Amino acid sequence: MDPNLLKQLNVERAARQACAVVIDLADGRDRLVKKADSSAVQGPLGVAVQVALRSGKSSIFETEGRYFFINAHVPALxxxxxxxxxxxxxxxxxxxxxxxxxxxxxxxxxxxxxxxxxxxxxxxxxxxxxxxxxxxxxxxxxxxxxxxxxxxxxxxxxxxxxxxxxxxxxxxxxxxxxxxxxxxxxxxxxxxxxxxxxxxxxxxxxxxxxxxxxxxxxxxxxxxxxxxxx
The missing domain is CATH 3.40.50.720 (NAD(P)-binding Rossmann-like Domain)
Structure with missing residues (x-):
């Protein structure tokens, strides 16, 4: 994981904010998606990210032949x-x-x-x-x-x-x-x-x-x- 992304992730987790790390399994590129910004992710992948942020469950998602790992980080109750x-x-x-x-x-x-x-x-x-x-x-x-x-x-x-x-x-x-x-x-x-x-x-x-x-x-x-x- 990119060190800057990890730093951002830790900031969000410390603030008890839901977020997800979305990783393209084809090339390893990753990005942090905050719950407040999740609607900006378009298409089926965006829907899958929002579902992951609601449930707190990580999963692999496939769309148009591309596979993504959605790693959800949701604060504990x-x-x-x-x-x-x-x-x-x-x-x-x-x-x-x-x-x-x-x-x-x-x-x-x-x-x-x-x-x-x-x-x-x-x-x-x-x-x-x-x-x-x-x-x-x-x-x-x-x-x-x-x-x-x-x-x-x-x-x-x-x-x-x-x-x-x-x-x-x-x-x-x-x-x-x-x-x-x-x-x-x-x-x-x-x-x-x-x-x-x-x-x-x-x-x-x-x-x-x-x-x-x-x-x-x-x-x-x-x-x-x-x-x-x-």
Whole structure:
């Protein structure tokens, strides 16, 4: 690989930006295609590159007798949970079981303790302070479960601005109606608010914290796979 191309690739990966290295197998020539620029690649090859960027799957593609290796580089899913609650404890275990990284943010130091969350990426900070230096992106799933507007609302707004892959918030339909009123008052558009999954999780009749965590993880996976175009 060309050293300059490798340098560009590393910059994109560090910034959690999807991209693909397209290699012409006939002559070895390669080029970096960023997701934002993928529409500029014309014809069937361009379609194949866009599919690879959605799915994260590398493949060999043939068109008009020419073969290309499309090496996709897509950021791993990041789950950010607002609230160090019982649901979060269960969600940590489930997320790890299916291979996803997860971090917990909660300014309430009585909840955000190493004893309750051993070996977890835990941050006893206000979401707006932590996210300032650890911004959200389109490959992040945001889960807000404190049930406290002072903590959840700012994080939800940040998630919608960042176009997070998944945005979910704990609460009943009545609670969500009040949330919608607050977010509209804060300047969030109605179409953006509609992206929030609330009540959170797939409707499987979940009752206990563990069952709610299962429903949340299932809904995140559903959002991820549908985003992939599967």
């Amino acid at each position: 990041r789950i950010v949970v607002i609230g160090a609650v019982h649901i979060s404890q269960a969600l940590v275990q489930i997320a790890r079981a299916v291979g996803y990284s997860i971090e917990i943010i909660d300014p309430r130091t009585a909840f955000a303790t190493a004893e309750r969350f051993p070996d977890v990426d835990l941050h006893a900070e206000w979401p707006e302070d932590y996210l300032k230096n650890h911004p959200l992106d389109a490959y992040t799933a945001m889960v807000a479960v404190t049930h406290d507007p002072k903590i959840d609302d700012t994080a939800l707004i940040e998630a919608l601005i960042a176009n997070c892959l998944y945005v979910g918030a704990l609460g009943s339909r009545k609670t969500h109606e009040k949330r919608v009123e607050r977010l509209i008052a804060a300047g969030v558009s109605a179409p953006a608010i509609e992206r929030i999954a609330s009540p959170i999780g797939l409707d499987i009749g979940a009752a206990s914290p563990g069952e709610i965590a299962v429903a949340i993880m299932a809904q995140i996976i559903e959002a991820l796979r549908r985003h992939d175009g599967a």
